[in-house]
Amino acid sequence: MPHRTFISFIWPSALAMMLFIALPIISVAIQSLYIQHEQVIETVKNCGPFGCTESVVVNVEATEKIRAEQPLGRFNALGTYTNRNHLAFAEIAAAWKASANWSGFFAAITNLPFYKALFFTLSYTLVVTPLVILLGFFVALAVNRLPSIFKGPTIFFSLLPMIVTPLIGSLILFWMIDAKGIIGGSLQLLFDDPDLSLKASPTLTWITLFVYGVWHHAPFAFVVFYAGLQTVPKDILESAMIDGANRWQQIRHVVIPHLIPLGVFIALIQLMDNFRVFEPIVGFNASASATSLSWIIYNDLRTGDGTTLFGSAAATSMLTILGVAILLAPVLIRAWRANQRMA
């Protein structure tokens, strides 16, 4: 296909991506260097019959004027990146000096908003991804053994947790684990503790979010593995049987090696999806004990008009994009090498 024809086919799609993905990234990068104006503050002298008092007031008019003239805010260079709400260099240095041991240092760092969110995001990604692959694999093995009339309905019900809107799925589970809901109530009975609440303790909240993540993503791994199981070469399986391999050895030495490329694919997609974890934190109302990188961006942006923290959100966004780039680096390097070989 000549270049000219190629361009005439791809330009609408390329233009859309340029305007609404590439350009916004640049816009985010620029915004992250600016910070919103401070309010113009004046000291006013009020004199009355009982003497004069000085009070500090906000000059609304002057503030509005500055904001209208320079809507982007004032230039702050990398100040937003290094402040307490982001990379917090000063606070880390102070914590390093103040803490006697590693665990104290670690506790001090995970109290800082950005590191707290980063820590949860990474934990979520690294806990949920392998569990999704394991659960999906075993469900696929089990479904594969079913008589074929049961396979359709089983797949239908298994798909539901994945298809449902993340916010809605987490709300449904959130209502069930409520102290007055079916799961929450049953757990109280089971542990004989009327005050047990999955929402109160940070650890239990984290576990709840992990469980939700596995529940939501396992169907994807299941479907991919199930499709992979249909293509396991029968003759290799049979020769393994003739050689006396037992059921587990067949799975271990024939089925799993066949499914490994699919496992890599699932892991890649899951790393990308879990790194952006956001809706469950809103749905489970969990932001007091667990925040993610996506959630702190949302939190900066949703504050009503006028006080939206564009600079702060932009800086977190840039750091998140950097995180994604690091996560994707192995894949990109492999693609680069493959391309070099091709040439």
Add this chain to the structure above:
Amino acid sequence: MARTVPTWLSILSLGFLVLWLLLAAFPFFWTLWGSFKVEADFFSKQNWTNAIFGVRTLAETGAHYTGAGYEGAWIKEEFWKASINTLVMTISVVAISLTLGTLGGYALSRSPFRYAFWILIIALVFRAMPHITLVSGYLFPFFELNLWGHLTTTIIVMVAINQPFTLWMLHSFFLNIPKDLDESALVDGCTRFQAFRYVIIPVMWPGVITTGLFSFLLAYNDFALTGLLLTEENQTMVPAIAGFLGSTQQQGNVMYAVAAVVSATAPLFVLVMFFQRQIVSGLTAGAVKG
């Protein structure tokens, strides 16, 4: 040749599967059932079985079932507006995404040059970025240009965000259509567009339907963009439900949210019922092409 399966293994496997199905499907049926009860039953202090038998519902309304949650959500809180917005948004996003995506995906699958490969890699990077990282990039210019809050703006943004995925998916579908097909049309004197129009379009529908399903799901399920880019008036269903939660303290309002959640899940059920095969093939198509 097949050996008989030991009984314990069959039972273990079946038991595991039943447990999984219970985990996967039960929450939906529970919530569907509970949405026809009053709050005191669905969130019962005394006994969770109240939610099944509707003890308080009977006492409060005189019947075993009540549609009060649905009435409150759809009529009082005007959820119907949100559902119309969702309908308009999803249909537009799917239609525009597929139009741009088929053209682009076709070109990518037929180009022998290296830049096609790099476009796909860039698309993969875009696909990996959390959508919300772009939102602060939208909000500021949209505020300045007075574009913020409109459904149209959100549709266009959603189409663009959808493109990387759509391109990848359709690209791999077009690779499966033999090159000889459109190249023989070129030999016969067609232009590329004619070859695309008369040879490719008639055979591309299975791939387009599958990709369309996933574009639909992306637009329908989104909260990161719709939650921040739309005014309250133009809200789609998901941010509207999130809005209900703000006022949960008031008696009865939780049931509005429960009813709205069930209403928003119903179309997805129907979708899976009719398009299960396409969804499964779509999920695996990416894997096979890897």
